[in-house]
Amino acid sequence: MLQNLLSPYKGSFKDYTELRAQVNTNQRVVLVAGNMVSNSQETEGGVSARVYRGGTFGFASGATYTPEGVKNVLSAATDNAIFMDSHAKKGQPPLPSAAPGNQGLVIQPRPAVQQSILIDFAKAVDALIVEKYKNLSSRTVVSNSLDIEKLLVISDGADSHFYQPRSMVYVMMTADTPDGIPVEMYVPLGGFGHFDELFMSPAQYEAEIDALYESLMKKREGVFTKAGYTQCVLGPKMAGMLAHEAIGHTVEADAVISGSVASYNLNKQVASELVTMIDIANTYQGRTIGLPVYVDDEGVIAEDAMLIDKGILTGYMHNRDSARELGMKPQGNARAFTFSDEPLIRMRNTAILPGTSKLEDMIASVEDGYYLVDTGNGQADQTGEFMFSVEEGYEIKNGKLGKAIRETTVSGVAFEMLKTVDMVADDMYWTVSGFCGKKQPMTCGMGGPALRCMINVGGK
Amino acid sequence: MIDIARHALDKAKNAGADKVSCSVQQTRKDEFNVEANKFSLLRTLFDDELNLKVIIGGRKGTISINKLDMASVEAAVDECMAMAASATPDEAEDIAPLVENKKFSRNIGGADMEKLFARTQEFIQHVKDAYPQVSVDMQAVFISEKSVYLNSNGVEFHDEGECYYIQPMFGAKEGEASSSFNFYGAMVTDLDTPFMDWGMLRTLIEDAPKSIKTRMVDDKYVGKIIMTPACDDMVWYTLLWNFLDASSLISGTSRWKDALDTQVADKKLTMRAVPLHPDIVSAERYTDDGFESKDFDFIKDGVLKSFALPLYAANKTGKPRAENTAFYNLEIEAGDVSLADMIKSVDKGILVNRFSGASPGPSGDISGVAKNSFLIENGKITDAISETMISFNIVDILQNIPAISKERCKNGSSILPWFCFDGVTVSGK
Numbered sequence: 001m002l003q004n005l006l007s008p009y010k011g012s013f014k015d016y017t018e019l020r021a022q023v024n025t026n027q028r029v030v031l032v033a034g035n036m037v038s039n040s041q042e043t044e045g046g047v048s049a050r051v052y053r054g055g056t057f058g059f060a061s062g063a064t065y066t067p068e069g070v071k072n073v074l075s076a077a078t079d080n081a082i083f084m085d086s087h088a089k090k091g092q093p094p095l096p097s098a099a100p101g102n103q104g105l106v107i108q109p110r111p112a113v114q115q116s117i118l119i120d121f122a123k124a125v126d127a128l129i130v131e132k133y134k135n136l137s138s139r140t141v142v143s144n145s146l147d148i149e150k151l152l153v154i155s156d157g158a159d160s161h162f163y164q165p166r167s168m169v170y171v172m173m174t175a176d177t178p179d180g181i182p183v184e185m186y187v188p189l190g191g192f193g194h195f196d197e198l199f200m201s202p203a204q205y206e207a208e209i210d211a212l213y214e215s216l217m218k219k220r221e222g223v224f225t226k227a228g229y230t231q232c233v234l235g236p237k238m239a240g241m242l243a244h245e246a247i248g249h250t251v252e253a254d255a256v257i258s259g260s261v262a263s264y265n266l267n268k269q270v271a272s273e274l275v276t277m278i279d280i281a282n283t284y285q286g287r288t289i290g291l292p293v294y295v296d297d298e299g300v301i302a303e304d305a306m307l308i309d310k311g312i313l314t315g316y317m318h319n320r321d322s323a324r325e326l327g328m329k330p331q332g333n334a335r336a337f338t339f340s341d342e343p344l345i346r347m348r349n350t351a352i353l354p355g356t357s358k359l360e361d362m363i364a365s366v367e368d369g370y371y372l373v374d375t376g377n378g379q380a381d382q383t384g385e386f387m388f389s390v391e392e393g394y395e396i397k398n399g400k401l402g403k404a405i406r407e408t409t410v411s412g413v414a415f416e417m418l419k420t421v422d423m424v425a426d427d428m429y430w431t432v433s434g435f436c437g438k439k440q441p442m443t444c445g446m447g448g449p450a451l452r453c454m455i456n457v458g459g460k
Numbered sequence: 461m462i463d464i465a466r467h468a469l470d471k472a473k474n475a476g477a478d479k480v481s482c483s484v485q486q487t488r489k490d491e492f493n494v495e496a497n498k499f500s501l502l503r504t505l506f507d508d509e510l511n512l513k514v515i516i517g518g519r520k521g522t523i524s525i526n527k528l529d530m531a532s533v534e535a536a537v538d539e540c541m542a543m544a545a546s547a548t549p550d551e552a553e554d555i556a557p558l559v560e561n562k563k564f565s566r567n568i569g570g571a572d573m574e575k576l577f578a579r580t581q582e583f584i585q586h587v588k589d590a591y592p593q594v595s596v597d598m599q600a601v602f603i604s605e606k607s608v609y610l611n612s613n614g615v616e617f618h619d620e621g622e623c624y625y626i627q628p629m630f631g632a633k634e635g636e637a638s639s640s641f642n643f644y645g646a647m648v649t650d651l652d653t654p655f656m657d658w659g660m661l662r663t664l665i666e667d668a669p670k671s672i673k674t675r676m677v678d679d680k681y682v683g684k685i686i687m688t689p690a691c692d693d694m695v696w697y698t699l700l701w702n703f704l705d706a707s708s709l710i711s712g713t714s715r716w717k718d719a720l721d722t723q724v725a726d727k728k729l730t731m732r733a734v735p736l737h738p739d740i741v742s743a744e745r746y747t748d749d750g751f752e753s754k755d756f757d758f759i760k761d762g763v764l765k766s767f768a769l770p771l772y773a774a775n776k777t778g779k780p781r782a783e784n785t786a787f788y789n790l791e792i793e794a795g796d797v798s799l800a801d802m803i804k805s806v807d808k809g810i811l812v813n814r815f816s817g818a819s820p821g822p823s824g825d826i827s828g829v830a831k832n833s834f835l836i837e838n839g840k841i842t843d844a845i846s847e848t849m850i851s852f853n854i855v856d857i858l859q860n861i862p863a864i865s866k867e868r869c870k871n872g873s874s875i876l877p878w879f880c881f882d883g884v885t886v887s888g889k
Contacts, residue, residue, distance in 0.1 A: 032710045035776060036548045041539065042524040046507070059503040063526045080502040087577055088499035115521070115539075116546035123548070138711035174713050174822065182713045182822035227680055227849065227887035257496045258595045258641075259633035321500075340505045342493075379816045381640045382631050385846060387829045389818025409818045409827045411849055439599075456889050458827035458849040 001109045002161075005070055006047075006153040012074075013155040015081065016052035016095050019074065020297060021045075021065050021151045022339035027195075029118045029143040031126050041115060046339040049077035052321075055092025056084035061340035095320040098330065101158030103295040109149050109163045113195045118143035121199045125171060125209070128202045133173070133213045135220075137182060140172040145195040146443070150297070157299025164291060166443055167195035168433055171209055175220045183219050183406065185391055186376075187212045188433030192291055215373075215392050218404035223395070225408045225459030231369040232410070232455050233362045233396070236429035238372050238388065239448025243277055243352045244436065245378035246386035246414035248446075251307050251315070252333075252345045253322035260382040261415060265313045271418030273311040280304050280349040280445075281332055290349030290445020291432050293332060297343035302332025307350075311418075319345050337440040344438060349445035355424025362423045362452045364399040370457060371396050372410060384414035409458040417453055425450035461486065461608045462618075464528050468512055469610050471537045477514040477544070479555045481611035481750055484528065485509045490571055491601040492580050497588055499580075511748075512540050518549035552775035556750030558614040564745040566621040568649050571602035575651045576624065583628075583655040591632070593669045598628035600655075605742075615750045621742040623647050625872065626655055632668040639671035640846070642814055642832045644690060647741040647872030659871035660690050664832070667813060667844075671832055674846035677810075677888030684809040684862065685850060685884045686802060686836065689869035689876035691812050693790070696731065696876075698820045698854050700787050704758065706773030713822040715855060716764060720779065725762040725858040730793035732757050733768075734875070735786035741872035744786040747771075753784035791875040795864025799878050802863045804839040810850065810886060811836055820854070827851030830886075852884045 006019045023045035030038035047070050048061035058080025060073040122143040129139045150162040172186035189205045190198045202209070234242065250260040257263070262270075271277075281302035282292030293302045298320050305317050316326070319334035322345065334343035363371055371394045378388035389409050395402035430447040461484040472480040486508050493501035510533060513522045521543030525536045580600040587594050606620040624647070631641035646658040656662045687695065701708070708714035716724055734755040735743035744753045749771040757765040766782055774781035803811070810833050817828020830850050835842045865878035 032707055033712065035552075035710055036520070036550060037706065037710060037772070038522075039520055039543055039547045040522040040524070041543060044524075044526050046526065056499055057501040059501055060505070061503075062506040063508045063528075076504050080504055083573075084499060084502045090498065114546075115543040119546050119548075138713050140707070140711065174711065177823075182715070184713070184821055227851070227885060229889045254495060254597070258597060259631060259638050261638065263633075264636045340507060342501060342503060377818060381816070381831065383638055383640055383846070385640060385829065385831075387816045387818070407818065407821050407823070407825055407827075408851075409829075409849065411829045411847065413847065456847060456849060456887075458851050458887065459885075 002149055002151045004151055005065065005067055006151060009070060009074060010153055017155040018050045018298065019047070019070065019153045020339065021047045023149050024338055025112045025147045027112060027115060027118055027145040029122045031122050031141045033138050034126055039115065039119065041112065044338055047073055048339050049073045050342055051077045051081040052095055053081040054085040055090030056088050057081060057342070058084055059342045096324050096330065098157035098300045098320070101301055103158055103160040105161045105163055106294065107163055110194060112147065113145060117196050118145060121169065125169065125202045128209065135175055135217065136173050137176050138174040142170040144168045152295070152297060152299060154299035158295045158301050159299065160295035165194050166191065166291065166432060167193055167198045169199060171212060173212060173216050175216050177220045185212055185216045185219060188431065191432045219392065219406065222404035222406045225370065225405050225457050227459040228457060229454060230457050231366050232453060232457065233366060233371045234451045234453060235371065235373040236425065236427060236448050236450050237374045237431065239352050239451050240429060240431060240446035241375045241378045241388050243350045243448050244347060244446040245380040245388065246384065247277060247307065248279065248347045248350045249380045250382060250384050250414065251317060253316040253318045253326060254345050255382055256316050257322060257325060258382065261384040262313060262316065265415060268313055269311050270313045270415040271308055271311040272421040274355050274424045275308055275311055275418050275421055276353045277308040278304050278306055278351060278353065279317055279333070279347050280351060290430055290447070291443050293335070293348045296332040296334045297336045298330070298334040300330045300332045300334065302348070305331045305333065317345055317347065319343060335442060337442050341440045344440065346438065346442045347436065347444050349447065351447035352449065354426050354428045354449040357423040357425050359425045359427060359450045362425060362450060363396055363401060365423070365452065366396040367398060369396045370394065370405065371401060385411065386414055387411045411456045411458070417455055420454040421451050423452035461606065464510065464533060465608050465610045468510065468533050468537050469612060471534060472512065472514045472541065473612055475537065475541050477516050477541065479515040479612050481513045481555045481609070483511045483607055483609040485605060485607040487603065487605045489601060489603045490573060491599050492577060494580065494584060494596060494598045496595050496597065497584050510536065512536060514540050514544050515553045516544045518551050518553050519544045519547040520553045521547060552772050554771055554775060555611045555613060556615055556771065559752065561616040562752060563618040566742055568622045570622070572651060576600055576602060579651050579655055586656060587665060591665060591669055593632040593634050593672065594630055594665060595633065596628050596630040598626060600626050609746055609750060611750045617746040619745045623649055623742040624651060626658065628661065630665060630668055632672050634672050637672050639668050640831045642668065645871065649741055660688065660869050664690060664813065667832060671844040673844065675835065675843040677845060677848045677886060680885070680887040681808070682883060682885050684806045684880055684882050686806065686809065686811045687879045687881065688811065688813050689878065691815050692876060692879050693874060694815050695854060696790055698826060700768055702820060702822050702824065704768040706769055708822060709767055709769060709777045709779065710773055715822065715824060719764045722764060723762050724764045725759055726861040727762040728795055728861050728864050729759055729762050729858065730757065731759045732791045733784055733787050733789055734791040735784050735789045737791055737875065739870045739875055740789045743789050744784055747785045753786060756783035789873055792877055794866050794868050794877050797863040797865060799865045799867050802865055802878060802880050803836060803841060805863065806836045806880065807838055809836040810834065810845065810848065811841055812850070824854040826854055847889045849887050850884050852881070857881045857883055
């Protein structure tokens with residue numbers, strides 16, 4: 001556990017100053033067709049300081065977390081702030097204040113789990129696949145544990161001690177189509193928690209692995225999608241990606257300041273009134289969800305950010321600087337991935353909230369379209385134009401599910417596509433399996449219900 | 461650094477490791493950040509890194525830490541030995557043999573932060589004056605790295621290098637209309653040239669305001685596209701990830717797994733990994749597994765000449781090891797058609813500056829949205845487009861490449877021409 005070497009310097013802060021000590025421990029085991037191609041552990045830790053002066057920041061980081069190391073980064077960050085203030089001459093007022101506080105650990109840090117636990121679990125899943133599933137041309141199993149611990153001391157706001165363990169197992173299967181073309185699918189398992197607590201036996205996840213295999217067997221017989229603008233039911237996994245990529249990134253205030261589509265749509269109808277979307281700090285319906293954040297890396301106590309309320313764009317996600325510039329309130333979205341990264345505006349747990357429709361009714365209501373179940377990746381634009389891959393999907397013909405489809409992509413413009421949403425399912429799916437990329441990677445959660453909408457489908 | 465690396469190596473050997481490699485690296489990075497055309501941050505990073513690999517009876521463990529004090533190093537050796545003990549034995553695990561130890565240096569005399577600030581300011585001011593609709597976020601960076609590599613076969617490499625690089629992201633806005641954002645990266649060894657003249661940056665910035673008003677492709681057809689060097693690396697990286705790399709060969713999913721020394725592409729295509737090329741900045745001099753890096757051909761005149769396999773994967777698959785692991789330092793040979801003539805040859809198509817697509821799978825099917833892209837009609841570039849999807853199979857389109865441009869673009873990490881591809885499905889909304 002990180003010792004607090006930072007607080008003694010708090011009295012010496014002259015300008016707005018953050019001091020952050022952090023350790024990220026990343027363990028990884030990869031089996032490709034049973035071969036252990038990776039058995040690695042990476043520990044990256046150190047201390048950083050960020051100082052604000054007149055509208056710009058100075059930042060410095062070092063790997064040495066000792067009193068001397070803290071003093072060195074504080075001095076270098078201050079020098080950088082002075083350089084920037086004297087050269088950029090922005091003359092901006094101070095950052096807005098944040099409520100004071102001291103957020104202690106919600107769960108206790110633990111030493112990294114033994115690597116043998118990751119190895120044994122990956123091997124057990126691999127053995128299960130070999131024994132149980134035929135017709136596969138290859139398989140990959142990845143065990144991964146990422147622990148992040150941060151200690152934050154700040155001149156103005158809430159100090160905090162944060163710890164986030166995330167443990168995942170990714171199972172990928174490959175099979176050949178009848179004409180010999182390889183197709184693959186994967187499933188992420190796990191989430192927030194320690195590896196040995198989430199992964200005790202492959203039997204816990206056998207149902208998900210069975211489902212992956214069955215879906216892949218359908219996909220190898222799959223058909224290409226017909227390119228065009230089509231009515232689709234987006235499964236809840238797709239809706240989570242939509243929330244994050246297509247909408248979430250455009251309502252990050254740095255994107256807004258740079259001219260995103262959200263910059264001129266505040267308080268306007270941007271979606272069907274069935275659509276409500278929130279970036280949740282840590283708790284939904286009384287339960288801790290996704291990857292919870294309690295205080296951000298600017299010392300702002302985290303609270304939910306309402307982004308779209310019944311179809312109306314109501315807010316953005318901020319750091320203190322963007323909140324000052326746009327006259328809004330920061331709600332705890334400034335986050336840094338490693339000790340050497342500065343805080344950026346990042347999503348936490350972004351979700352479209354559930355509605356009242358039943359998924360089976362939504363599928364039954366589509367005459368000719370697709371049920372798009374799962375996605376691998378997505379990208380969005382400041383115009384709101386987005387693209388997601390579709391890793392699993394099915395034709396819908398006369399209200400019934402038809403053949404599986406091969407990989408494709410869907411695209412659209414978020415605020416136009418959201419206006420076509422006319423059914424929202426009453427279920428909800430959360431995932432924390434991926435990384436968001438924006439200068440730095442970041443862990444985050446995303447969630448959503450199934451949506452019926454019109455969307456542009458790629459294909460032949 | 462050498463003492464730390466040697467201490468770790470000796471400790472692992474004394475603890476019973478059969479084979480050991482250890483590298484130690486120290487990095488300093490200074491970075492100006494700009495948000496929405498305004499300076500926002502100066503960031504200085506000091507970091508250390510020790511990477512250790514041990515092999516015991518064919519069992520491998522690798523560990524990376526960023527502390528170089530003796531207690532941390534010794535703890536890392538112990539942990540790495542324990543990791544290896546838990547691993548599955550594999551005869552393919554190995555380290556490089558001793559051939560010739562070397563020292564490499566590509567230092568440029570340290571950072572000139574005043575000049576880097578001035579070049580950044582000049583760039584931002586130029587954008588504001590010449591393209592007032594354009595907003596830029598960017599990093600302008602100086603990086604200095606020193607490293608040493610040792611292994612238990614006696615291999616010893618020393619390397620140090622410095623360079624500048626920029627990573628601008630930009631878009632244009634006018635009233636309530638905006639272009640798609642675009643981004644670019646370029647590396648250099650001096651600051652003698654304004655950023656605008658680095659690689660394709662000027663063209664891409666100029667294109668941003670032209671992309672505010674867009675047209676949708678209102679039909680679907682199969683035809684030609686021209687991919688610019690800012691975008692066509694996507695095609696080559698798809699080849700790397702799905703047909704040439706270790707994972708696709710070990711898993712056996714590569715469609716080219718048996719294609720070495722056979723024709724896999726049009727004869728016009730020659731593609732090399734060239735970290736030693738004089739126009740490639742501060743690139744790899746030795747591989748992670750301890751070999752001196754040399755340039756090599758992936759594809760020569762359309763014939764597959766090498767996979768992208770490091771030592772373990774080469775041993776595992778029985779295929780030749782690649783001569784370097786700087787697979788992204790690509791050089792593609794120029795063609796015999798000028799870009800202007802290439803555009804003239806397209807009656808109906810798209811000039812693709814950026815591609816937003818799904819991570820392609822082993823089938824080679826690719827589909828996604830053409831971003832920051834323009835229609836080509838009757839041999840001329842006309843309107844910017846939006847909501848236009850393109851899809852193709854990479855194996856298929858490489859078979860017949862209508863044209864490769866004479867012109868090539870250098871951005872410090874690759875040297876790429878413009879490509880005309882045929883048989884691409886283009887569909888609008």
